Amino acid sequence: MEFSDCARLLDPAPMALEMGFERLGDGVLHVAARTDMRGCTGAMLEWWFGSRPGTREYLWWHPLDHVASAWSETREGTHIGSIHHATERFTGSEPEQLAIQFREPAEFFDAGELAAARASGAVSAVICAHGGPGPEPRRRPDGAVIGTRLIHLCRDTPWGMVLRTHFFLGYDLPRLGMPRAMMDEQFPDHLAPNLLQHCYDEFTTLSRFLPSLYEAEAGGVRPPRRSW
Template sequence: MADAVEPRADPGRRPHIGMQAGELDGKWYAKYWNPVMAPLPEHVREALALGPQAPLLCLDFDAAGTLSDTGYHDLENGYSLCDDGSLHIATLTGMPGVSPDMLDWWFWWHATETQRYKLWYPRAHVYAAWSGGPADRSALYRERYIGGTSFVDEYVGSALGELAIRFVRPSRFGFSEDSLDPDEATAVCGVVGLSRVPLDWGYLIHHVRRVKGGSEMRSRFWMGGKYVAPRGAASLTGELETAADGLRKSGAEQARAMVVHCSQEMNHLAAFLPDLFDEFTRDEGRDQP
């Protein structure tokens, strides 16, 4: 899955956490900026307290499509450390009032502007830019981000990551497209790499399905270890091999930080997404140049 990625465009200034004076001037969505985030959900705190879980409890990447099945997996919250150095991370997020289609919209809409990205996680998101789209605005929301690359800078724990996330078709990760009617379910699938170095780090999936009163998101990450690979025509020599070796050995601290990061950002998003989406759909032309 070592697709080519166009070079990242630099923002031209040092990124920062939070909104600076004037950053939201003229933005119709400014009212949704809320730097106060809710505490980590109890079920996530309990999972973190258990520490790393047995790798046999984890969903194998080759079986990722089973997220479309009914029921739950053995590990819905927490993390595991595998013998090859790879990490598996799982989080479950309840999203009252949210539909799967709203999540497809969000992954298209937020990616083109740093301020939108910061709405999502005020304590960690610092920069966003988009390459390869978005697609025709008349297309289904899912079609607007698939095939594009989101360049993002974000803190996971205390470490700043400069990432390139390439969104791919769910079928590429083993999902049946027939199981993903946007009214009932979606699967946001991405290949995660570094934005300044031609290295891929792993895969992510956010599977969203309808439940009573809204949706639930089941997030999965497979990172490090055997999932580290050169991107495009790059070869693992010299400094690139050194960088790859560091990614292969991320460890428990990184895994815990990713559980916290995913849970916090998705719970924060769920708190304002229904109202934001409703306002956008009432006047979709508001975002036109």
């Protein structure tokens, strides 16, 4: 799936690539992961990113792969516009520093199509981001981070939430003239299965504590209940 076809994610019907990876013609490495997050909702996942988890919470999220977490350019009440400075491994690799800049979903999807998908229940939340390496990644004149594209798309179900995650690693670089051989070197094939497993592991782990944390800290959206 090309990034230009990401509107297909708004349709809950099974996709040709729900879980896997492929090398696109320009060298971009596309990684797709699907995670069933039982007991969770799209609102919970948006709240999680909006809470800007620090290193302690980041280690809860993936005790094996996550190392450190910090945030910059934050805005109160939303993750959009902020940059998550994450240090993490990808299933056994050496730790890497990444900058993940959260963007408006309208940058990735047609506003009318996204609104219709939300209204039908096909989509309950969308988290979109640009990503780049290191603490100070390259940026466009408008401030957008240059590099990768990331989409987390949620659909609520009677049992919880389906999360589709798609990475387009190095999306901007061919458009800036990076040769195919350099794309293959910077984003090697073995990165894809490592990233897929990392993503599935971290969101499966998150699903085990997110509902309780959300209930305790989300400010009365879902009031605490007695178990007796």
